[in-house]
Amino acid sequence: MILVQDNRCDLCGTCVAVCPVDAIEVREADISIIHDKCIDCDICIWVCPIDVLSSDQKVEVTNE
Amino acid sequence: MSDYDVIVVGGGPAGSTAAYEAASRGAKTIILEKDRDIGYPVRCGEAVSDAGLRQFLEPQPEWIAAHINKISMRSPDNTQIAFRSDAVGYVLHRRIFDYALANRASQVGAEVQTRAYVDGLIMEDDSVKGVEYQYMGEKRKLTAKLVIAADGVESRVGRMAGMRTATKLKDMESAYQATVGNIDVDQELIDFYIGTNWAPGGYLWVFPKGNGMANVGLGVLGSLAKNYPSAHDLVHSFLKEHYPDATMLTSVCGGVPIAHTLKHITGNGIMLTGDAARMVHPVSGGGIISGMVGGQIAGQVAVESVNAGDVSRKGLESYPKRWRKAEGKTHEAIHRISETIKTITDDELDAIAHKLKSVPEEDRSILKVFTTVAVKKPKILLDVTRVFTGF
Ligand SMILES: Cc1cc2nc3c(=O)[nH]c(=O)nc-3n(C[C@H](O)[C@H](O)[C@H](O)COP(=O)(O)OP(=O)(O)OC[C@H]3O[C@@H](n4cnc5c(N)ncnc54)[C@H](O)[C@@H]3O)c2cc1C
Numbered sequence: 001m002i003l004v005q006d007n008r009c010d011l012c013g014t015c016v017a018v019c020p021v022d023a024i025e026v027r028e029a030d031i032s033i034i035h036d037k038c039i040d041c042d043i044c045i046w047v048c049p050i051d052v053l054s055s056d057q058k059v060e061v062t063n064e
Numbered sequence: 065m066s067d068y069d070v071i072v073v074g075g076g077p078a079g080s081t082a083a084y085e086a087a088s089r090g091a092k093t094i095i096l097e098k099d100r101d102i103g104y105p106v107r108c109g110e111a112v113s114d115a116g117l118r119q120f121l122e123p124q125p126e127w128i129a130a131h132i133n134k135i136s137m138r139s140p141d142n143t144q145i146a147f148r149s150d151a152v153g154y155v156l157h158r159r160i161f162d163y164a165l166a167n168r169a170s171q172v173g174a175e176v177q178t179r180a181y182v183d184g185l186i187m188e189d190d191s192v193k194g195v196e197y198q199y200m201g202e203k204r205k206l207t208a209k210l211v212i213a214a215d216g217v218e219s220r221v222g223r224m225a226g227m228r229t230a231t232k233l234k235d236m237e238s239a240y241q242a243t244v245g246n247i248d249v250d251q252e253l254i255d256f257y258i259g260t261n262w263a264p265g266g267y268l269w270v271f272p273k274g275n276g277m278a279n280v281g282l283g284v285l286g287s288l289a290k291n292y293p294s295a296h297d298l299v300h301s302f303l304k305e306h307y308p309d310a311t312m313l314t315s316v317c318g319g320v321p322i323a324h325t326l327k328h329i330t331g332n333g334i335m336l337t338g339d340a341a342r343m344v345h346p347v348s349g350g351g352i353i354s355g356m357v358g359g360q361i362a363g364q365v366a367v368e369s370v371n372a373g374d375v376s377r378k379g380l381e382s383y384p385k386r387w388r389k390a391e392g393k394t395h396e397a398i399h400r401i402s403e404t405i406k407t408i409t410d411d412e413l414d415a416i417a418h419k420l421k422s423v424p425e426e427d428r429s430i431l432k433v434f435t436t437v438a439v440k441k442p443k444i445l446l447d448v449t450r451v452f453t454g455f
């Protein structure tokens with residue numbers, strides 16, 4: 001699940017533009033993630049210019 | 065009977081230009097803008113060329129923050145190359161400029177509604193017949209013969225009509241900009257910093273904003289962003305190192321789509337324009353003028369199609385054709401060149417800069433740059449030739 005850090009989103013919509021499944025909504029004063037649509041591809045996390053998105057999925061740790 | 069002939073979603077340069085064209089040709093037109101203000105927040109470096117602006121209107125002193133007559137580029141090791149430039153330009157006050165564009169549209173009859181967030185489309189027989197929007201928490205509907213989606217990089221209106229508009233990470237710049245005070249920069253020069261150390265897969269810009277102020281920003285290519293600090297962090301470390309006395313007046317982030325225009329920019333009863341159609345110049349990232357060019361054509365075709373009684377995708381087909389002729393075709397070629405540009409390494413950039421440094425300033429031209437780059441990347445010559453010959 002994609003998490004938005006409280007009150008830190010600048011509402012710029014860059015994440016909306018890259019989301020492949022239209023799972024992000026940015027209005028004048030708030031952002032919401034439509035969790036039912038989200039496929040956890042994480043690209044919104046990487047594209048956010050101010051790093052306010054994160055994922056609560058556990059990072060797989062492998063022993064290489 | 066529809067409430068309007070044309071509904072324009074988004075009150076940026078593309079939307080206001082489209083609305084102006086439609087309304088001035090007699091179409092009953094309204095702009096719906098989600099924000100409280102037209103033109104604010106300003107997510108933009110605000111640089112435009114004089115020639116670009118003059119295609120539409122006479123530059124007015126109240127929108128102009130700085131007059132530009134010089135360009136320079138810096139390589140990764142900070143070698144600065146200044147260019148001879150006949151092209152003059154401006155750094156705008158977009159907040160005032162965007163107001164002026166929306167006002168121009170309203171003076172020829174377009175209505176403007178702010179705080180109106182479009183969150184759905186009225187569809188009938190596979191065709192767009194209007195929009196649903198929220199005005200201060202209240203749900204409203206308006207019908208129209210045609211909807212022009214000029215809703216910027218964050219565009220969702222096209223998707224609501226089933227169009228594919230998502231941009232790939234490799235075609236998106238993740239950008240951040242600070243407008244700073246107390247900065248000692250040449251107020252007639254726009255300065256670009258190119259290289260991975262400044263802005264991985266993008267560039268850093270310092271654009272003067274008048275009276276000792278400047279827009280300092282950068283874009284990081286989306287597909288590289290995972291491996292580097294965020295655009296925010298890179299701008300702040302740049303300022304700390306190079307302009308430690310600068311003060312933060314505003315900061316914004318934003319996305320710059322550097323793809324070429326979407327394959328489909330029309331559907332039944334709908335047209336996409338500006339950033340929503342990905343009309344930004346794929347190398348410079350400039351989208352003010354190209355958005356206005358797109359908006360202008362969209363507004364004209366809108367009226368022609370409404371008057372002809374055919375707003376189907378077929379009825380709107382002159383829009384993508386005219387856009388492609390005006391700029392789209394060039395953007396496709398430039399987008400291809402940009403793929404080659406992205407393969408130039410930092411060492412090669414420094415070598416190119418050192419080479420150009422030895423050329424007298426009055427002989428440095430864009431052509432000289434290309435020929436110097438071509439020594440390192442011969443493929444670029446082929447690509448550039450294609451741009452000028454129209455492949
Ligand atoms: C950091 C940065 C720097 C840039 N620097 C430059 C530069 O120096 N020069 C240049 O030429 N270009 C620059 N650009 C690009 C330029 O800002 C854009 O290309 C330009 O603003 C596009 O105009 P537009 O009208 O298509 O979209 P916008 O100006 O983005 O306008 C779209 C409008 O639609 C509204 N909207 C969105 N969704 C909805 C909805 N659902 N309902 C109602 N309204 C909605 C938005 O609030 C917005 O006001 C820069 C971009 C960024 C991010």
Ligand code: SF4
Binds near residue numbers: 043
């Ligand atoms: S993780 Fe992927 S699908 Fe989910 S909101 Fe982000 S971009 Fe969209």
Ligand code: SF4
Binds near residue numbers: 016
């Ligand atoms: S990219 Fe980041 S700042 Fe911009 S709207 Fe998305 S979460 Fe907010």
